[in-house]
Amino acid sequence: MKYTIVHDMPGRIRLRCGRNAFSLDEGYSITSVLMAQTIVTDAKASSINGSLLIFYVDDSRSLLLDFIDTLVPAELPVIPPAERDTTSEVDADFQYALAFRIVRRLLFRGLLPSPVRHVITLFRAVPYVVRGIKSLLNFRINVDVLDASSIGVSLAQGDYRTASSIMFLLSLSDLLEDYTRKKTKLALAGSLSVNVDTVWKQDSYGNFISTPISQLEEDDTIIVRTSGTIPVDGTICEGEAYINEACMTGESQSVLKKAEDSVYAGTVVEDGSIVIKVRAIGNGTRMNKIIELIDQSENLKADVQSHAENLADSIVPFSFLASGLAFLLTRNATKAASVLLVDYSCAIKLATPISVISAMREAANHKIVVKGGKFLESYALADTIVFDKTGTLTVASPSVSEVIPFPPYNRTEVLKTSACLEEHFPHSVAHAIVHKAEQENLKHREEHAEVEYVVAHGIRSKLHGKKALIxxxxxxxxxxxxxxxxEQKSIIEEKGHGKSAIFLALGDTLAGMICIDDPLRPEAAETIQALRESGIKKIIMLTGDSDEAARDVSAQLGITEYQAQILPEDKASVIERLKEESHQVIMVGDGINDSPALAAANVSVSMKDSSDIAREVADITLLSTDLRALVTLRHLSLSLMERIQKNFHVIIGFNSLLLAGGLIGFIPPAASAFLHNFSTMFISAASMRPCLKPPV
Structure with missing residues (x-):
């Protein structure tokens, strides 16, 4: 691939390949291939001027350029539309639409004769008037009625210029809101996509083998067990399970599905095991449904946003009343029109949702997915945070520190059998055991019967006709x-001191124990302290581990309140008790056993490596492994609430001055309309600014 280096600095390089060097589709392919390289941290390709902007790891410039030399755009795999990041296209469309409106406005006023301008203004006013009439017919006096009245009064007075200015500024406000929504939806779509790499596919002999999802085809048969995400649309052939379809329906209650029932990509098996015949591959449906739910559901709006929208509509009748009183008192239609052309509702109704949706987008930029504005508000208002320990305060990838067999079993048998039972369950401890077996090259066949996962306890199955428990x-x-x-109890007390331990039983005999090294996240203590400084008054840790292990962790992190050896339903009870004591509670967890507590909290957060069920139940999902994202989100949510309050005061103050100026005749209707609409647009644009200050 030929190119010229146009800008070069450590970690960042811009290349120019020339116009028509690659197409739009090839640009997405180039970006995808570059992002797949471990030395590349970010990449952008522009097909318009053939430029590449690449951010890379220090000291890897020569490797990067050597790789680019080998690229042939036409030979790269085509990226499906659903997998493309179209953020740059949305930016370009917005810039084009904004420039087009401004240029059209200037040409409209400078070149067209007055009669033609008046006809066009009347034509453009029709949609606004129609919307206002529809609202009146539905017995609603809202912002649409006020906009139609403002435009109508200006036209009735022959003030076409003011009417045109009102519509121009309203169109810019609509364009700004639409742009913000599109940007946020794109960020959320990228963040919420579920990546399933492998599935358990049935082969020609009836065995289920681990297979890359890229090799899956329609009419193939796969099995999904408890806590697994269903990666395809399909029909159940065998088995039954409770399916969490919250991503499709918004309902948290799981639904029992059995043979002949349809299941959909992205939904989660809460309990049971099902064999599915593949009907359609891909998780686009899930993504679209979640985004639609976020965009449309009234239940997901922040209370402050709903309050602002209701307040905006409730203020409209008072605008008409003030205009009427102005006319009665002054008998001056111009002053009455000046009052009518100014209202509080437009800016209140527009600035608040833009602030919320911009904050959600900013959170996504920090690798935090927020499923609705109400959860940002709840996070800001919270005074209590409850942590699960394993996988949340500790690293998401614990390791096996020791395998201790009990006679007559040996170490290999204990580890091999444990891995065989655990491999189907996406929990960090299960991964650790399976990984240890792989490291020691202990291969196993599935010789056990169907496994039953007992939430927060373990796994029950049969092996060679004997009961198998872990x-x-x-x-x-x-x-x-x-x-x-x-003797076994003595060994357990000695070896399990301050550690997490998993036990294996075969038949009625304790076969062995596996000690798990579960180190704390390096940033955990710092995060706890920062949350306390941000206004969180109570910090509580919940764990199923022993009291001794829980006490050690709490001491290291500076947590003064904890509960050990706790069951899932008890975790949820703790949350409910805190809420009854008038606390606003954040719950942070990662496992299946955390789901009841996550659902019970005012706002819940799941970690990057959480189980599928935890991610579905949680209101907020962290896409990075860094716990400090919780602090970032806290500052972001507090800043959002502060911005909304500040916007409210500015809107009330500025528009009150305009009303006063119109009443005393100091501000004519045209100027009043311009200042009101311009201030609305300015406040809305300011609401799009990042809530968080960039790091110094």
């Missing part, structure tokens, strides 16, 4: 009544 000490010993000898 899970917590509470599950194995207290629930399943597996006996523990004094």
């Amino acid at each position: 899970g917590s000490y509470h599950f194995i010993v207290e629930d399943e009544w597996i006996p523990v000898t004094p």
Whole structure:
């Protein structure tokens, strides 16, 4: 690929390949290929002028240029439209539309004769008047009625210039709001997409084998077990399961699905196991439904946003009343028109949702997905945060530190059997056990019967006709009544001191224990302190681990309140109790066992490596592994609420001055309309600014 270096600095380079060097489709392919390289941190390709802007890891410039030399745009794989990042196109469309409106306005006023301008103004006024009449017919006196009245009064007075200015500024406000919504929807769409790399596909012998999803075809058969995301649209052939379809319907209650029922990509198996015949591949449906839900659902709007919209409409009748009083008192139609052309509702109704949606977009830029404006508001108002320990305060990838067999079993048998049982379940501890078996090259066949996942306890199955159990000490010993000898108990107390441990039982015998090294996230203590400084008064840790392990972690992090050996339903009870005590609660978790508590909290947060169910239930999802994102979100949400209040005061103050100026005759109707609409547009544009200051 031929190019010229037009700008070069450490970590950043811009190349110019020339006009028509590659097409729009090829530009997406080039960007995708570059982003797949480990040395590239960001890349943008513009087909308009054939430029490439690339950010790369330090000291890898020569490797990058060598790679670009080998690229042949026409030979690169085509990126499907659903997978493209069209942010730059949206920016270009907005800039073009804005420039077009401004140039058309200037030409309209400078070149066309007055009679033609008047006819065009009348024609452009029709949609506004129609919307106002429709609102009146539906017995609503809202902003549409006020806009129609303002334009109508100006036209009735023969003031075509003022009417044209009102419509021009209204069109710019609409363009600005539409642009913000599109940008936010794109950011959310990219953030919310679920990436399923492999599936369990049935082969010609009836066995289910791990297969890359790229090799999946229609009419193939796959199996999805408890807590798994369904990666395709299809029909259930065998089995039954409770499916969480919140991403499709917005309903949190799971639905029982069985043979012949349809299932959809992105939904989650909460409990059970199903064999699915593939009907359609891809997760576009899920993405579109979530975005649609976020964009349209009244339930997801922030209370402050709903309040602003209701307030805006409720103020409209008072605008008409003030205009009428102005006419009665002064008998001056011009002063009455000046009052009518100014109202509080436009800016209030526009600036608040733009502030909220811009904050959601800013959160997405920080790799934080917020599923609705109300959750940003709840996050800002919260005074209590509750953490799950494993995978949240500790690293998402724990490791096996020791495998301890109990006679007559040996170490290899314990690790191999444990991995066989755990491999189907997306929990960090399960991953650690499976990974340890892979490291030691311990291969296993699926010789066990169908497994049953007992939430927050463990797994129950059969192996070679014998009962096979793996899970917590509470599950194995207290629930399943597996006996523990004094020698075994002594070893458990010695080896499990301050550690997480998983136990394996075969038949009625304790076969072994696996110690899990679950180190704290390096930024956890800093995050706890920063949250406390941001106004969080209570910080609580919940864990199913022993009291000793919980006490050690709490001491290291500076957490003064914790509960150990806690069950999922008990976690939810803790949240409910806090809410009954008038606390606004944030719950942060990552596992299936956290789902009840996540659902119970005022606002819930799931981690990057959370189970599918936790991500579905959570109101906010972190897409980075850094806990400090919680602090970033806290500052963002507080800044958003502060901006909304500031906007409200500015709108009330400025428009009150305009009303006073119109009443005393100091501001004519045309100037009044211009200043009102310009201020609305200015406040809306200012509401798009980042809430957070860039790092110094």
